[in-house]
Amino acid sequence: MLVAQLRVPKVPKLPGGGGASNSGTSAGSPLGGGGRVKAELDQAERALDGCDRHLKRDNPDGCASAHAKFDDSIADAQKAIQGATLGGAAQYVTRINELKARRDQQFAALKGAGDKNAALSATFTGEEAEKDRVAIEALKSFYQDFHGLTSTAAPGEPLLALAGQWSRVELEVQRLLAKYPVVKSRQNIDPAGHEMVTAVRLLDSDHKQRVAEVGKAVAEMPRLLKFDLDQARQRLDRAESADGKPGDGVLAGGFLEGAGQRLKLYALIGQGHAKFDPQLEPSTRAELKQASDRLDKFLERVIAENSLPADNYAGPDAAALKETARQTWTRNYPQFRIVKIGITGEWHRTKGWKWEDHRSAWYKFDSSRLNGYLIVDTGHPKYVYIRSMSNYKDHLNGDRVETSVGIWDPADKPHPGGTYLREKVK
Secondary structure (H helix, E strand, O other): OOOOOOOOOOOOOOOOOOOOOOOOOOOOOOOOOOHHHHHHHHHHHHHHHHHHHHHHHHOHHHHHHHHHHHHHHHHHHHHHHOOOOHHHHHHHHHHHHHHHHHHHHHHHHHHHHHHHHHHHHHHHOOHHHHHHHHHHHHHHHHHOOOOOOOOOOOOOHHHHHHHHHHHHHHHHHHHHHHOOOOOOOOOOOOOHHHHHHHHHHHHHHHHHHHHHHHHHHHHHHHHHHHHHHHHHHHHHHHHHOOOOHHHHHHHHHHHHHHHHHHHHHHHHHHHHHOOOOHHHHHHHHHHHHHHHHHHHHHHHHHHHOOOOOOOOOOOOHHHHHHHHHHHHHHHHHHOOOEEEEOOOOOOEEEEEEEOOOOOEEEEEEEEEEEEEEEEOOOOOOEOOOOEEEEEEHHHHHHHHHEEEEOOOOOOOOOOOHHEEEEEHHO
16 A cells, blocks of 8 residues: 555534534523533644644644544533523634634645655656666665775776766756655655655765765865875975986876876866866966976986896797797787897796695695796887796696796886887897
């Protein structure tokens, strides 16, 4: 049952068509029991007051008992004034009619509440309601992941992707709140409606928390951008010093990248916010460019000074090892050409016994390792990049050799220490 049935009691009639009756009394006799009549009518009025309170709480079912008490009190009052003269009873008859008129207004309000609840409950079923339930689940997942907007760590691409949906999320939440009002009482809707109302209430709470976090992030973005730029400049100063290292430049680049991501985040969540500063983006871009130019010059100097590792292994298996490495790389990354393969040093052998906790036993090992590298061309006009090569020989398994090469992830930014000028690779 979607909507609780409203119990509307029959309206009792005054004896003799609603007026006072002179039956069984002598004309002109005074009204007796006036105190009792007043008490009964006061009780009837209190019953109507109780119904009003139930209506304010969206709980029309509570009016049924209130109206039953009202009927009893009116009936008792009418009995008390039977036999009284019209003049003596007139004041009470007038009040009774006023109370009944008020009760009839409540009947109309009850019908309106019932129609409203029926319409509300009807929205909890059907194809559209199921789509809305899916939307609520999606929004719950969004709120679980959409946080950390004011962290000093760089936002990262996953958070930026979520931020790109923020304006749509706000519209969707407002749509659901308008469609499924957060009703004060859930007594007049079915269990599916109860579930939906609860879900919308929680969604509203989660949304308000994220709105507050977004507001805080917009307000604090100037401070966070200053933090990134200051950290980048400090590391650039260190990198450009006499004892500067490539790692200092890498760290500076990380902070500059973080500042760029923050600017994207600011634009995605800040548009239309009262604290959004449209001048922050262009002014920060200018500072980013200045720092990025410094970084580029430093990295160009580092790369120009880089020298390739030695290719000095002259064992009889050198050619075979290089060919295995070439095939392994080409199988995984056919789009990136190998410019050079080198093997450095000699095989390094280790043997002995070692305890393994997961086996609860000792095991014997006897193996050798030999390292090398690949220089690969990814299409950059000036630079080529190094990737590792590792050769493992198992002397307990017929000197079986396994060759592996380093992976290439386009999302990774190449380290300047492993980047070389094309013309230096022979």
